[in-house]
Amino acid sequence: MSQPNNQSYRDQRKPRRDFDSRAAYLEHELSIMSPKRWRLNLPFRDYSFELEDLVPALAATIGKIVMVAAVVAAFAGPLGLSDAFVVENVRFEMLIAAVLFVILFSGLINPTANLAGTHGPMIPLIPLIVASGGHPLALGLLVGLFGLLLSVSKGGSKLMALTSDGVRGGLLIYLGAVGLFSQIKALTAWANGLDMGYVAFAVILSTIIMYALLARLEMRWLSIPLGSGIAFVIAIALGAPFEFVTEPGMPHLSPSYWWGENTGWQMGWPELHHFISVAPFAVLAVAMWSPDFMGHRVFQELNYPKKATKVLMNVDDTMGIASVRQAVGSVLGGGNLASSWGTYMIPAAIAKRPIPAGAILTGIMCIIAALWGYPMDLAVWAPVLRVALIVGVFMPLLEAGMQMTRNTTSSQSAGIVVFASAFVNPVFGWSMTMLLDNLGLIGDKERGKTLRRTDRWVIPGVTFVILLAIMAAVGMLPGIPALITAE
Incomplete structure (x- = not known):
């Protein structure tokens, strides 16, 4: 039976012994939560x-650790910056994320906003951004805007509401x-390189x-720590080389250091032409x-009880926090590109x-890893990382997609x-x-008839055309040369 709306979370809590299973207890916890949006939410209350x-x-x-390192390294390579720069900037980024955003926003002020993570799909485009005269700070500010x-x-x-289950x-x-x-493939290549x-065979088979x-x-929620631990033990037992090399320390915290002419990024502050060159990439990043x-x-x-609607992730608030985190992090000197934090939300x-309790623990762990140094080596070691x-991330994505495409119409769109x-x-x-799905050309043909003209083809059509033009501009369409090229 649902609880009266005027009762607080603390009033509605019940001990674990009152439930038949751990899952039932956790679902009850989700159902009685009522997070306050843009107001203080306190642990235990x-x-x-x-x-x-x-x-x-x-x-x-x-x-x-892994994703920010990949982004910063993608910038650092074409710019001729060292591995030591990459490590220091990653540590700085983790402190920015943990102290200013993860704990403050997702943990205390807006618990329905997912943590601001890293924009992995943009990594392959970073060398092109640099070659086109892009500047990390200019890109970060425009993505934030x-x-x-x-x-x-x-x-x-709105775009989420217009996307069917099949899509x-x-x-x-x-x-x-x-x-x-x-x-x-990456784990196999690493092992073959040694x-x-x-x-790799033993690690994957055991996984x-x-x-x-x-x-x-x-108990799939245990898969990350258990799987990573087993992978580490098996790889070490079979003789794979591993050592801790990142020592404890504090990264540079001054924006003037990071955006200096001869320090940090060694690029100085951005000028107007930098903003012009990164504008298409910034639009594409946000579209993604x-x-x-x-x-x-x-x-x-898929995993929460149906009545736990108050704790579901608010997409617009998450975008807002990711935008602010992007702009602030870039101004301070970080090289991260922000997005929703998938390696947190999925597990x-x-x-x-719900989001807030784990968010606070994530912030604490990120601070420890950044200052201690040694956990960074463990996290990026191939068997543990892969x-x-x-x-x-990837097995749950695959399974969730299969669950959503069980009928003929949804599988057609999929x-x-x-x-x-x-x-x-x-x-x-x-x-x-x-666009095709909302027009009724594929998938559920009746669904398109229930949509307004704006929702049926105007918004999807404009979205598709804009993204198509941007992808053509940066050379992402097969067989079509990029309209924006490096000089």
Whole structure:
């Protein structure tokens, strides 16, 4: 029976012994929460900490180290910056994220906004951004501006509402499958590079068995720490080389250091031409947010009880916080590109936990990792990293997509999304299939008839045309030379 609306979270809490199972207890916790938007939410008064919160926090910390390192390294390579620069900037970025945003916003002020993470799909475009005369600060400021405009106009939630289950499911299947294959390939290549291919085989085989058993026991929320731990033990036991090299320390905190002419990025402050050159990439980065954010909220919808609507991720608020985090982080000197934090949200949803408690633990772990140094080496070691991403992100994406495409109409839309995404990229696949689906040309033909003209073809059509033009400009369409090229 549902609780009276005037009762507080603390009044409605019940001890674990009152429930038949741990899952029932966690679902009750989700159902009685009523987070206050843009107001102070306190631990133990508005939410509690559970053992399950440690899992997404650990997964998020590992993911943060890895993804920010990938982004900063993608900038540093073409700019001729050293590995030491990359490590220091990553540590600085983790402190920015943890202290200013993860704990403050997602943990205390707006618990329905997901943590602001890293924009992985933009990584392959970074060398082109640099070659086109781009500046990391100019890019960060424009991404923050465009993202804030999308958040204020509630464009993110509108696009999510116009995307059917079939289109969402197909997008998740594509992202999950491609990510899964890439991680297996990367782990195998790492092992073969050491002439120890058997290490990759043993790690992957043990991961498959572990994941299957956890799925059988309905304990998949344990897959990241358990899988990473098993991978570490097996790889070490088989003789794979590993050592700690990042020592404890504090990174530079001054923006003047990071944006100096001869220090930090060694680029100085951006000028007008820098903003012009990165504008198309900034628009594309923000356009990529909608399918990314949508995929993360789907995991909550699939794993939370139906009545726990008050704790579902608010897409527009998440975009707003990611935008502010992007602009502030860039001004301070960080090289991260912000997005919704998938390595946190996906395991948190599977573990049936709300955002705030795990967010605070994530912030604490990120601070510890940044200052201590040694955990960064462990998180980026290939067996630990690849297994964490496989079981914590890509396998759940694949499974969620399959759950959403069980009937003929949804599977038809899903198939077109996969086809179009493989042809160009997921942004192209999502935007084109959303248009075709809403027009009733594929998928549920009756659904299109219930939509207003604006929702049926104007918004999807304009979205597709704008994204198509931007992708043509930066050379993302197969066989079509980029309209914007490096001089």
